[in-house]
Amino acid sequence: xxxxxxxxxxxxxxxxxxxxxxxxxxxxxxxxxxxxxxxxxxxxxxxxxxxxxxxxxxxxxxxxxxxxxxxxxxxxxxxxxxxxxxxxxxxxxxxxxxxxxxxxxxxxxxxxxxxxxxxxxxxxxxxxxxxxxxxxxxxxxxxxxxxxxxxxxxxxxxxxxxxxxxxxxxxxxxxxxxxxxxxxxxxxxxxxxxxxxxxxxxxxxxxxxxxxxxxxxxxxxxxxxxxxxxxxxxxxxxxxxxxxxxxxxxxxxxxxxxxxxxxxxxxxxxxxxxxxxxxxxxxxxxxxxxxxxxxxxxxxxxxxxxxxxxxxxxxxxxxxxxxxxxxxxxxxxxxxxxxxxxxxxxxxxxxxxxxxxxxxxxxxxxxxxxxxxxxxxxxxxxxxxxxxxxxxxxxxxxxxxxxxxxxxxxxxxxxxxxxxxxxxxxxxxxxxxxxxxxxxxxxxxxxxxxxxxxxxxxxxxxxxxxxxxxxxxxxxxxxxxxxxxxxxxxxxxxxxxxxxxxxxxxxxxxxxxxxxxxxxxxxxxxxxxxxxxxxxxxxxxxxxxxxxxxxxxxxxxxxxxxxxxxxxxxxxxxxxxxxxxxxxxxxxxxxxxxxxxxxxxxxxxxxxxxxxxxxxxxxxxxxxxxxxxxxxxxxxxxxxxxxxxxxxxxxxxxxxxxxxxxxxxxxxxxxxxxxxxxxxxxxxxxxxxxxxxxxxxxxxxxxxxxxxxxxxxxxxxxxxxxxxx
Numbered sequence: 001x002x003x004x005x006x007x008x009x010x011x012x013x014x015x016x017x018x019x020x021x022x023x024x025x026x027x028x029x030x031x032x033x034x035x036x037x038x039x040x041x042x043x044x045x046x047x048x049x050x051x052x053x054x055x056x057x058x059x060x061x062x063x064x065x066x067x068x069x070x071x072x073x074x075x076x077x078x079x080x081x082x083x084x085x086x087x088x089x090x091x092x093x094x095x096x097x098x099x100x101x102x103x104x105x106x107x108x109x110x111x112x113x114x115x116x117x118x119x120x121x122x123x124x125x126x127x128x129x130x131x132x133x134x135x136x137x138x139x140x141x142x143x144x145x146x147x148x149x150x151x152x153x154x155x156x157x158x159x160x161x162x163x164x165x166x167x168x169x170x171x172x173x174x175x176x177x178x179x180x181x182x183x184x185x186x187x188x189x190x191x192x193x194x195x196x197x198x199x200x201x202x203x204x205x206x207x208x209x210x211x212x213x214x215x216x217x218x219x220x221x222x223x224x225x226x227x228x229x230x231x232x233x234x235x236x237x238x239x240x241x242x243x244x245x246x247x248x249x250x251x252x253x254x255x256x257x258x259x260x261x262x263x264x265x266x267x268x269x270x271x272x273x274x275x276x277x278x279x280x281x282x283x284x285x286x287x288x289x290x291x292x293x294x295x296x297x298x299x300x301x302x303x304x305x306x307x308x309x310x311x312x313x314x315x316x317x318x319x320x321x322x323x324x325x326x327x328x329x330x331x332x333x334x335x336x337x338x339x340x341x342x343x344x345x346x347x348x349x350x351x352x353x354x355x356x357x358x359x360x361x362x363x364x365x366x367x368x369x370x371x372x373x374x375x376x377x378x379x380x381x382x383x384x385x386x387x388x389x390x391x392x393x394x395x396x397x398x399x400x401x402x403x404x405x406x407x408x409x410x411x412x413x414x415x416x417x418x419x420x421x422x423x424x425x426x427x428x429x430x431x432x433x434x435x436x437x438x439x440x441x442x443x444x445x446x447x448x449x450x451x452x453x454x455x456x457x458x459x460x461x462x463x464x465x466x467x468x469x470x471x472x473x474x475x476x477x478x479x480x481x482x483x484x485x486x487x488x489x490x491x492x493x494x495x496x497x498x499x500x501x502x503x504x505x506x507x508x509x510x511x512x513x514x515x516x517x518x519x520x521x522x523x524x525x526x527x528x529x530x531x532x533x534x535x536x537x538x539x540x541x542x543x544x545x546x547x548x549x550x551x552x553x554x555x556x557x558x559x560x561x562x563x564x565x566x567x568x569x570x571x572x573x574x575x576x577x578x579x580x581x582x583x584x585x586x587x588x589x590x591x592x593x594x595x596x597x598x599x600x601x602x603x604x605x606x607x608x609x610x611x612x613x614x615x616x617x618x619x620x621x622x623x624x625x626x627x628x629x630x631x632x633x634x635x636x637x638x639x640x641x642x643x644x645x646x647x648x649x650x651x652x653x654x655x656x657x658x659x660x661x662x663x664x665x666x667x668x669x670x671x672x673x674x675x676x677x678x679x680x681x682x683x684x685x686x687x688x689x690x691x692x693x694x695x696x697x698x699x700x701x702x703x704x705x706x707x708x709x710x711x712x713x714x715x716x717x718x719x720x721x722x723x724x725x
Contacts, residue, residue: 039064039078052079060085065107066093081107089114095122095144113141121147121173123701132156132673132701134179136171147173154181156701157673164188164674164699166199178202178237198231200239215692219301221246235259241266248272248301274299288318307332320348334370339363358384361406379406394426399445419455421445439464449490449527456527457489465499474506482520486531494524496533511544511552537561540572550582571596586610601625614639614646630655638709644670648708654685661685666708674699679707 041047045058055075056062062069064083072087082104085091089103091112100117112119118137138152149171155162169183178200185195213225223245230238236258243251249270256263261281268274277296282289292314299305312327327340343360360382367375380403387398399421422445428438443460465481481499498520506512520536540558547553558572574594581587588608595602604623610616618636623629633653640647646668652661662683669676679694694707 052077068092095124111143115139156699163672176203198229200229200237217690220248276300288316290316321346335368338365352389354388356386381406393430394424397423417448419446437466447528450529458486460486476504478502488527492525492527494522494526496522508546511546514542516540550580552579569596585612659684664708
């Protein structure tokens with residue numbers, strides 16, 4: 001028996017004990033803060049703390065959240081998360097590093113201020129395709145969204161005495177956008193090369209070229225193209241363009257980018273005057289999103305030298321509704337055409353029904369302006385509605401699509417009308433609880449017979465068996481199935497039976513033998529073109545067999561089981577493949593195609609790639625068995641190096657013309673944090689063929705596209721592209 005102390009019962013003592021136990025537990029705030037994010041002083045000669053205020057002096061090392069700091073003296077507040085560090089400061093985090101005499105950190109706002117310091121902005125902080133940190137020194141402040149620096153130097157060279165540096169009165173760093181410098185002086189070593197009042201360096205994918213481009217082309221003759229930035233005294237960016245071309249004259253233009261859009265204009269002042277204007281704008285307006293874009297071109301010598309075109313796209317969207325207006329015109333000396341499409345889209349939910357409706361008016365006008373008079377005016381209204389409701393066992397869908405001529409349209413007909421259509425979708429798992437999922441579709445409605453141009457009613461039932469698979473050891477068998485029965489109001493009917501079966505035996509994780517069979521056959525007749533299907537009855541065989549540890553062979557062909565009265569061979573194209581890969585550096589393949597119908601080896605393609613570090617050698621060739629000639633031979637040598645000099649070469653040989661369609665050379669001289677690039681390109685065919693020579697001084701850390709390895713249309717060139725690393 002336990003006696004209670006005077007003045008307290010046993011229950012009161014138990015309640016008091018629980019209260020003391022709760023008081024000794026950590027507070028919820030303490031539990032919510034991870035251990036690695038708490039304020040922690042690692043070392044200091046002297047430290048004092050008064051509530052949230054903390055001070056430390058003498059060899060201070062502390063950690064707060066993701067920041068690690070060393071300094072001579074520190075004072076701060078753990079509640080406001082603002083800390084000021086003095087003397088030999090080193091602040092580091094995942095994306096930011098600052099060293100200097102004074103640094104202020106606001107961990108809550110993730111911002112820093114510094115004086116007489118050096119900062120390192122990582123590619124993660126800069127975002128975009130920047131490839132190396134940006135080093136800044138001087139005074140500044142900023143957050144993850146923006147850094148403002150004054151009386152500073154900017155470089156991508158990590159050395160204490162950088163090879164190159166831009167010194168500027170102010171530097172505005174906007175991650176994933178641009179670096180803007182005002183009063184910038186370019187320095188190589190200790191020598192100032194030149195000073196410009198304004199410079200913007202992009203950090204996104206637009207990548208304009210600010211160095212002059214010099215070259216020649218059949219369209220422009222010899223040319224010099226320049227681009228330079230103009231200071232707008234704000235966040236907007238403005239680039240001016242001045243081009244000199246012997247065949248086109250003088251070209252003047254400007255690209256203007258502001259917070260809500262872009263505006264670009266360019267014109268030629270020579271004998272053949274031309275103008276191009278591109279504009280995009282988007283903003284919030286009256287609770288919705290408004291967007292407008294215009295593209296205007298008059299006598300563009302590259303795309304439409306005799307035409308004037310204008311394309312307008314505008315839209316306004318609010319929750320549940322969207323209005324689109326698209327308009328386009330094309331005019332020449334003898335012809336003019338206009339097209340306009342106005343569409344209103346509505347979406348919403350009413351009593352568990354998901355509703356969507358689209359109404360539109362399409363207008364087109366064409367007429368001749370010289371010679372024989374011709375005019376065509378067409379206006380058509382479109383209505384598209386859809387209502388869907390989901391039940392436990394099925395989904396119910398109602399469709400109504402109709403196209404109505406507004407003007408007099410000769411021979412008007414639209415084969416996609418559905419007036420109306422009711423569809424019920426479900427599956428055996430929802431209806432019966434079966435493990436295998438068999439999709440079911442019931443549909444009844446009125447459509448259009450395209451041949452007789454009249455409405456026709458259709459009843460349709462369709463079942464689709466999703467992929468069924470069974471596996472025993474290395475063997476696996478899978479199958480799909482399809483059945484469709486449709487009946488029409490003109491006393492016609494059709495059913496379709498189809499399916500696929502695949503049997504696979506895996507020899508190794510990457511080699512196998514596969515046998516595939518496909519069957520599809522319609523029976524009866526359907527008046528609707530959308531319901532018509534072809535006939536398939538074929539089998540195919542694919543084999544990937546290991547021949548040796550580094551050698552693999554492949555084979556594939558097919559056999560058509562459909563009866564052919566014209567005695568066409570049932571064997572399909574035979575493809576054989578041989579691949580050799582002794583390691584990660586070398587890979588080679590030979591692929592041949594045999595045509596059983598013509599009884600000829602149609603083509604043989606061979607390709608070999610070798611890569612070791614930055615060095616890549618690639619050879620690809622294709623033999624045309626029909627013409628008995630090597631149609632294409634491509635050779636690529638990329639990343640050859642002699643000391644600081646890198647060399648790349650590309651040749652594309654056309655066996656039919658017996659000429660090089662393209663030959664390209666690139667010389668790249670490595671200067672630590674920069675590169676000097678000389679490109680020599682000659683394309684004999686394609687859009688804007690000719691010879692182009694380009695010399696560029698490239699800052700490695702900033703995004704850059706090298707023209708080496710691309711064709712005159714921007715397409716990637718190389719070997720045949722059968723495989724890559």
